[in-house]
Amino acid sequence: MVINDRERPVPAVTIADVARLAGVGESTVSRVLRRSGSYSEETRDKVLRAVSALGYVPNRIAGALASTESDLVALIVPSLANIVFPDVLRGASVALESSGFQSVIGVTDYEEAREEDLIASVLAWRPRALILAGLEHTDRSRAMIAASGVRVAEILDLDGQGIDHVVGFSQHAAGRDTARHLVGRGRRRLAYLGIRLPGDSRARKRHEGFLAGLAEAGLSPADQELVPAPSSAEAGRIGLATLLARTPDLDAVYFVNDDMAIGGYFHCLAEGITVPDRLALFGFNGLEVGQALPQPLSTIRTPRYRAGEVAAGLLLAQAPATVVDTGYELVPGATS
Amino acid sequence: MVINDRERPVPAVTIADVARLAGVGESTVSRVLRRSGSYSEETRDKVLRAVSALGYVPNRIAGALASTESDLVALIVPSLANIVFPDVLRGASVALESSGFQSVIGVTDYEEAREEDLIASVLAWRPRALILAGLEHTDRSRAMIAASGVRVAEILDLDGQGIDHVVGFSQHAAGRDTARHLVGRGRRRLAYLGIRLPGDSRARKRHEGFLAGLAEAGLSPADQELVPAPSSAEAGRIGLATLLARTPDLDAVYFVNDDMAIGGYFHCLAEGITVPDRLALFGFNGLEVGQALPQPLSTIRTPRYRAGEVAAGLLLAQAPATVVDTGYELVPGATS
DNA sequence: AACAGCATTGGCAGCGCTGCCAACTTATAA
DNA sequence: TTATAAGTTGGCAGCGCTGCCAATGCTGTT
Structure with missing residues (x-):
């Protein structure tokens, strides 16, 4: 038919x-x-x-043209492969859809240049507002936004200068708190396991915060490893194996996110490495699955859904430029 | 600033x-x-x-009005909480963005009525095409689509009558193949563990297929359980505990998806239940994390990214109405 | 020298709607 | 009764662009 x-x-x-x-x-x-x-x-x-x-x-196209205002809200995120950004979209679209707004999305693949292109094409639709991830954008992106007059919310980061609304938390502090936590539990031989993804400024800031936290205690990382993107459990597994082969006496590993940390945990399970006695594992994001492990993962739970929701709320309310620190929650778990 | x-x-x-x-x-x-x-x-x-x-x-609003054609493509999905749909969006947006199209998304929460509302509001933007999940839609949804003349692709299901393009695989067959697989491995006391989510017609079809597969072997399910939505590892863990408490002699459990199955696996790990000797576990979707478990999860890998990609491709090419069976892959894994 | 053919260009109607204003009706106050 | 206010309603310009068509200037032909 x-x-x-x-x-x-x-x-x-x-x-x-x-x-x-x-x-x-x-x-x-x-x-x-x-x-x-x-x-x-x-x-x-x-x-x-x-x-x-x-x-x-x-025909809303005609309506929008006549009234010179659309009910479109654009969301531009780095990725959809990591549940983090779908979570943000969820939070935002609940708020948006219930007010009759339409979400237009774009995916940058963690590239600022791509973001710039997407901003340009999305601004052509004269959206009511724009939600971006992070605070790093090209000069041209900023210029286009300023020239267009759209309201913007930047989310999931607080370390830097915002354009308009900023809703998130300090990635640097999250990394630093992780270091403090692990050091506070007596760990001294710590490693960082991340992925090679230069555009991920939030991961970079966590990493920097982690190093700063170690430095406070007079420590420096015992080892570090960056595996090829994308992050995944398998990558975490392999990465941890690599680290331990190179530096067997590590007593803690900070993973760039929970996906990787879960893979690391599986490696320990398979190899009979006692967690946390022999090795502490720490993730980031607070994914549900990590908390369902036989030993709940030590991690930092991030308010992703909430960030989307709050950002959408501020934009819909036409609030004056606001900075909202949504905070994060260190979940001690059982792997550190 | x-x-x-x-x-x-x-x-x-x-x-x-x-x-x-x-x-x-x-x-x-x-x-x-x-x-x-x-x-x-x-x-x-x-x-x-x-x-x-x-x-x-x-101003593309003006452009679209003047030329009576927009470069908007609408995607309406049931959920963003499950990685399945973000994967579909990924596949579609890569294809779409590279052709200069803009994605407009809507989330139905598995409710047909909500889908209907979203279709109505999205059609008001005169999109070039529409991508929907599944084949079940209200009569009014169908009527609006027919009246609008937009091209449609329905994805992730093949069991039923499509409107225009259909890209997916048979959920019924997936359920049936799972039953055949488990029965073929000697399992006789099988249970189904799903979630209470009436709008999830694809899960329902898998379940029906599973029962049909058991019936072929002259079996009926030894037990069944539906836990409250949403699906999660924790829900799978609890659900499996419930099933085993009620029916201790089960020898296999079919989980509605991998998230749940992974939780079930964790339950077995924690309780010392030998997998698959004592109990076989089977999931659905083929999530990456399931394959990184100490024992790779037995599951069916579904072409989610590809479905989005193919659907977008057909729509962009203005192909005549086409049905594409993307198939699926049964991954034997090590838990069955 | 006249003309067809082509590349290049500008003018302007009109896409379908909204915002504004004026016109009208009815109700209420003086 | 007349003036004033409030509630309804229709007309129409114009949102910024595209599509169509006509105008222009060249080139190469007869």
Whole structure:
């Protein structure tokens, strides 16, 4: 049953058709459909009857052009492969959809240049607002945003200068707190296991924070390893094996995220390495699956959903530029 | 540094401004920017110079209205909490973005009525195409789609009647193959562990297929359990505990998806239940993390990314209505 | 010298709607 | 009764762009 074939013979029902059938003016139809201005109940019924008789679907493109404001909100994220960003989208789209907004998304693959392109093409739709990940953007991106006048929320980072709203937490502090936590538990031979992904500035800041935290205690990392992107449990497993082969006497490993840490945990399970006695494992993000491990993963739970939600809320409320520190929660777990 | 404040003092640069500065007509500017029609190199340079001098960003709303075609593609998915749908989005957006299309997304929470609302509001933007999950939609959804004339791709299911393109695989067959696999390995006391989510028709079809597969072997399920949504490792853990408490002599459990199955595996680890000797575990989706477990999870790997990619490809190519069976891959793993 | 053919260009209607304003009706106050 | 306010309604310009068509200037031909 092919309903739609190549040609689009549908002649498009317009507001004029509805007005004619209902025997009212176009602006009356418009008012009824947008519940704006005033109209009698009788008129409303006539209009709604005509609308459903014709199967009229308002053309928001025309509406947006006429009113010079759209109900589009653009979200530009680095990736969809990591559950972090879908979580942000979830939080944002719940808020957005319940207010009748439409989400337009773009994926940058952690490349600023790609982000710039996406910003340009999304701004062409004159969105009501823009949600970006992180605080690092090209100069041209900033210039386009400023010139367009759209409101912006930057999320999941707090370490740097924001454009407008900023909703997130300090990645640097998260890394530093992890170091303090591990050092506080007596660890001295710590390693960092990350991935090679230069565009991931948030991971970089955590890493820097971690090193700073070690330095506070007069320590430096016993080893460090960057495995090829993308992050995955398998990558964590292999990465940990590599680290331990090179530096067998490690007593703690800080993984760039939970996916990797879970893989590391599996390596320990398979190799009979006692966690945390022999080796402490620490992740980042607080994924659900990490908490369901036989030993709940030590990690930092990040408010991803909430960040999306709060950012959307600020934008919808047209609040003055605001910085919201959503914080994070260190989950001691049982692997450190 | 607040760049944007409440008012939008930006007077908006239009094509007329560019035309004036470049000393050419508006249609010439339009032609240059869209690389359509013909124009001299000199003219192009003048126009581009004016564009960057003014920081002109074309208004696609106006463009779409004038040309009565937009470069928006709408994707409506049940959820973003499960990595399945982000994977689909990834596949689709790579294809879409590389062709200069913009993705508009909506999340239905597995509710047909919600899907209907989203379809209505997204059709108001006159998208070029629409990607939906599954084949189940309300009559009004179908009617709106037919009336609008947009091309549609329905993905991740093949069991039923499609509207236009259909890209996916048979969920029923996946469930049935799982039953055959487990029965073929000598299992006789099988249970199903799902979640209470009536709108998840794909899970329902797998479940039905599973029962059909058991029936082929003259078996019926030894037990079944539906835990409250959402699915998660923790839910799988608890669900398996519940099943085993009620029916201790189970020899295999089919989980609605890998998230749940991984939780079940953790339960076995924690309780010292030997997998697969004492109990076989089987999941669905083929998540990466399941394959990194000490024993790789037995599961069915589904082509989620590919489904998004193929669907987008068909739509962009304006292909005649096509049904693509992407198939799936049964991964024997080590837990069954 | 006149003309067809082509590349290049500008003018302008119109895409479908909203915002504004004026016109009208009815209710209420003076 | 007349003036004033409030509630309804329709007309129409115009949002910024594209598509169509006509105009222009060249080139190469007869």
